[in-house]
Amino acid sequence: MAGIFYGVGVGPGDPELLTLKAINAIKAADVIIAPRTEKKDESTAFTIAKPYIQENTQILELVFPMNYNAQALSEAWVNNKNTILGLLEAGKKVIFLTLGDPMLYSTYMYVFRLLEDCGHEIVNIPGVNSFCAIGNRLGVPLAEGGDILSIIPATIDEERLEQVLQVSDNVVLMKVYKNFAQIVDKLNKHGMTENAVMVSKCGLEGEEIFHDLSGAVNDQKVNYLSTILTKRSKVSKHALA
Amino acid sequence: MAGIFYGVGVGPGDPELLTLKAINAIKAADVIIAPRTEKKDESTAFTIAKPYIQENTQILELVFPMNYNAQALSEAWVNNKNTILGLLEAGKKVIFLTLGDPMLYSTYMYVFRLLEDCGHEIVNIPGVNSFCAIGNRLGVPLAEGGDILSIIPATIDEERLEQVLQVSDNVVLMKVYKNFAQIVDKLNKHGMTENAVMVSKCGLEGEEIFHDLSGAVNDQKVNYLSTILTKRSKVSKHALA
Numbered sequence: 001m002a003g004i005f006y007g008v009g010v011g012p013g014d015p016e017l018l019t020l021k022a023i024n025a026i027k028a029a030d031v032i033i034a035p036r037t038e039k040k041d042e043s044t045a046f047t048i049a050k051p052y053i054q055e056n057t058q059i060l061e062l063v064f065p066m067n068y069n070a071q072a073l074s075e076a077w078v079n080n081k082n083t084i085l086g087l088l089e090a091g092k093k094v095i096f097l098t099l100g101d102p103m104l105y106s107t108y109m110y111v112f113r114l115l116e117d118c119g120h121e122i123v124n125i126p127g128v129n130s131f132c133a134i135g136n137r138l139g140v141p142l143a144e145g146g147d148i149l150s151i152i153p154a155t156i157d158e159e160r161l162e163q164v165l166q167v168s169d170n171v172v173l174m175k176v177y178k179n180f181a182q183i184v185d186k187l188n189k190h191g192m193t194e195n196a197v198m199v200s201k202c203g204l205e206g207e208e209i210f211h212d213l214s215g216a217v218n219d220q221k222v223n224y225l226s227t228i229l230t231k232r233s234k235v236s237k238h239a240l241a
Numbered sequence: 242m243a244g245i246f247y248g249v250g251v252g253p254g255d256p257e258l259l260t261l262k263a264i265n266a267i268k269a270a271d272v273i274i275a276p277r278t279e280k281k282d283e284s285t286a287f288t289i290a291k292p293y294i295q296e297n298t299q300i301l302e303l304v305f306p307m308n309y310n311a312q313a314l315s316e317a318w319v320n321n322k323n324t325i326l327g328l329l330e331a332g333k334k335v336i337f338l339t340l341g342d343p344m345l346y347s348t349y350m351y352v353f354r355l356l357e358d359c360g361h362e363i364v365n366i367p368g369v370n371s372f373c374a375i376g377n378r379l380g381v382p383l384a385e386g387g388d389i390l391s392i393i394p395a396t397i398d399e400e401r402l403e404q405v406l407q408v409s410d411n412v413v414l415m416k417v418y419k420n421f422a423q424i425v426d427k428l429n430k431h432g433m434t435e436n437a438v439m440v441s442k443c444g445l446e447g448e449e450i451f452h453d454l455s456g457a458v459n460d461q462k463v464n465y466l467s468t469i470l471t472k473r474s475k476v477s478k479h480a481l482a
Contacts, residue, residue: 015261
């Protein structure tokens, strides 16, 4: 009997923003893995999916350490792989939940790599990205016409950040909690503060929207689930051209 | 009685990839606008949503010319605005469907701008992007760790394309049918052909996947709904650093 492994994107936070395909997979699951990592994303994903999880579905807590190395798998990763393979060999439908989309900055990609050659069917189900949810929530276009949109993990080094801001019309900055002051400084330099908006915990309890980024950093610590959307203001565009 | 206007993202093609929120809005709609433009996206969006459209829902065909100008609205745009406002004033729930996500390269953004200050409630419902669907379909990560992902309309000028390829780790090229040969040439130059994959009509009837881009251009015309995903190969990354 052949099992199936599912990587399921649960979207940005609102349980109504799961796709029908994701909901159907969750409802039909035998086992749902509730991963524990340094990232808080995974437990959030579990909370979002909860309304669709059936009573007889097994919830399996597994610890996935962040130090994934395909060549030298740590003991925890080897154990997790064996546990999942055991379930698949018993013909189970096993689900790994991911916040947003499974193929964009997720832990799931490492789990997928671990299993992709194991001979069992794997189904990846896409999800709505947090930055799309934010754009729709605020009525702010992410990109139009000939705009270049760059998705940037704010943790990249300064020089690269500088370069990518220079060539992009619109940007999405993810993981901005780590070096928020530096990010605001760079956006200022590129005339991208005027149109900037930051959303923390979009669609989740405790959602906050900041139209003035300098206010955001003075008043409180920036939340882990915070994203900035911005675009070059028209004047600066001409000045740089 | 106050109407509500909905911008609904129907996702990339598979009717199961609509969100529950989108499905519920479509089921509850009084009127669904079936826009006609030069773009083929809109009629595709209608086909995707069809399984959820109720028998008593009115389908309204409107022509939205591409030459939108907020300062000098053409007669067609003024007429459409008045038609929609009339429906909203009659308390109707009116839906405008968009392929993918409403805030990313859509005609809907212009309709949204036309109506956003009209005093009626507007609800934007995000959708799954085509590039996420492609990444999940193929098991190809769009971005991981500190990767910069740039979404590029392939119609931008050569110099800008050159610049953005240079600073991005991973790219999504949209609308590649217009200048496909030039795009392949640039990807070659930046060591991004090796990892490239093009998908036409992802999740739709007639879906095609091309792992060899040179083969794709020789054999046939490139379809309108074609997207390229690629990343810099490791070797070139070092060579450029």
